[in-house]
Amino acid sequence: MTALSTNQLEAFWLPFTPNTEFKRNPRIITGAEGMYYRDQAGRKILDSSAGLWCSNAGHCRAPIVKAIQETAATLDFAPNFQFGHPKAFEAAAKIAALAPGNLNHVFFANSGSEAADTAVKIAVAWHRARGEGTRTRIVGRERAYHGVGMAGISAGGIGTNRRWFDALTFPASHLPATYNRAEQAFSKGQPVWGGHLADELEKIITLHDASTIAAVIVEPMAGSTGVLPPPKGYLEKLRTITEQHGILLIFDEVITGFGRLGAGFAAERFGVTPDIITFAKGVTSGTVPMGGAIVDRRIYDQFMTGPDHAIDMFHGYTYSGHPLAAAAACATIDLYRDEGLFERSAALEPYFEQAVHSLRGTPLVQDIRNIGLAAAIDLEPVTGAPGKRAFDVMKTMFFDKDVVIRIAGDCVAFSPPLIAEQSHIDEMTGKLAEVLKAAA
Numbered sequence: 001m002t003a004l005s006t007n008q009l010e011a012f013w014l015p016f017t018p019n020t021e022f023k024r025n026p027r028i029i030t031g032a033e034g035m036y037y038r039d040q041a042g043r044k045i046l047d048s049s050a051g052l053w054c055s056n057a058g059h060c061r062a063p064i065v066k067a068i069q070e071t072a073a074t075l076d077f078a079p080n081f082q083f084g085h086p087k088a089f090e091a092a093a094k095i096a097a098l099a100p101g102n103l104n105h106v107f108f109a110n111s112g113s114e115a116a117d118t119a120v121k122i123a124v125a126w127h128r129a130r131g132e133g134t135r136t137r138i139v140g141r142e143r144a145y146h147g148v149g150m151a152g153i154s155a156g157g158i159g160t161n162r163r164w165f166d167a168l169t170f171p172a173s174h175l176p177a178t179y180n181r182a183e184q185a186f187s188k189g190q191p192v193w194g195g196h197l198a199d200e201l202e203k204i205i206t207l208h209d210a211s212t213i214a215a216v217i218v219e220p221m222a223g224s225t226g227v228l229p230p231p232k233g234y235l236e237k238l239r240t241i242t243e244q245h246g247i248l249l250i251f252d253e254v255i256t257g258f259g260r261l262g263a264g265f266a267a268e269r270f271g272v273t274p275d276i277i278t279f280a281k282g283v284t285s286g287t288v289p290m291g292g293a294i295v296d297r298r299i300y301d302q303f304m305t306g307p308d309h310a311i312d313m314f315h316g317y318t319y320s321g322h323p324l325a326a327a328a329a330c331a332t333i334d335l336y337r338d339e340g341l342f343e344r345s346a347a348l349e350p351y352f353e354q355a356v357h358s359l360r361g362t363p364l365v366q367d368i369r370n371i372g373l374a375a376a377i378d379l380e381p382v383t384g385a386p387g388k389r390a391f392d393v394m395k396t397m398f399f400d401k402d403v404v405i406r407i408a409g410d411c412v413a414f415s416p417p418l419i420a421e422q423s424h425i426d427e428m429t430g431k432l433a434e435v436l437k438a439a440a
């Protein structure tokens, strides 16, 4: 048990958590190192999900810790409105260097949600700046997650996240989700079926007219709704159609960026270059909140028309490019490079794929998907209680098997830190199999 008092437990309203149940028997983590968490009793708990898909370099890595500590002691804060500090520029240059094509300019935010809002606002503003102010509609996708801000609830495609907030959303259309179990079950990597679903964009364009559409935003691989790799040819088609109609293409790479798919960005892995990439999470390996949008040179240039005293883009956050986040980003990206962690992620992918697919045939397993170091295992729901199966599995894995797993509905997702060894992969999949057999 924990030393937290009832008052303290009650005071914190945990996000995306059933609070009452949590507070009856809380799952408290007090330390972290490398692949493991620790609890107060000193129990080592394997992190199978890199925090919330963010701790890609592993936990409490010395060079990142040092950079944050030194910056906290020398430059706690400096404004980036009308002033600047070196680390933010350094971080922007390092991030831009990882991005493909002419995606050369970085606008900083503090989370993936803010990154999505930022990208969508830049897209709409860009069209207006070029004299196409009617282009305001955003096209998202069913089963998409872009966080919980304006863009997240409007362009996002998760019913529960939108339901109560419909009145607050901006006009958005939604492509169909790319997942179809009948056609794709137990696919490894990119499914063969489904590339044609990108053609639905043509229908949306016919309905609303291209002159009203600013941008299409998609996760290259949908992460939080259960690892949905893009069908073969799908992203390429979206790129072709958006280009034909003067529509910007935004890749939300909050999960897929920084090595999750074995490359700096999924755009590189899939060979499709969007106009804007959003990022967060892995940019600092989860150590300090940071997010942002990387934009194509021609978008940035459109805003740089003067006059000298006039602000070019009416957007930004107090903490855009915060010194601690910027220092953490620089140290993290250097660590990824020094340890070859993106290459390591790519090298581990075949082993990881084989390990997660070895769960096929285990009781309760309905489907398995994987790409990069991300995998999802769909579990058979408990009749009449959607989500309960995976929730119970998560608790057993934590309390009895010393593994933190991430769940979404009745799906278990694995996304280990990129420093994982084969033995860690074996541990997470092996223990899940034990728990599923016992639960069946």
Ligand code: PXG
Residues within 6 Å of the ligand: 052, 053, 110, 111, 112, 113, 114, 116, 145, 146, 147, 148, 219, 223, 224, 225, 252, 253, 254, 255, 280, 281, 291, 406, 407, 408
């Ligand atoms: N875009 C994508 C693609 C995301 O996955 C966000 C935006 C929002 O980021 P912030 O930093 O505002 O939370 C996300 C976040 C999970 C899980 O377990 C996924 C996310 C967050 C928390 C849990 O799947 N994704």
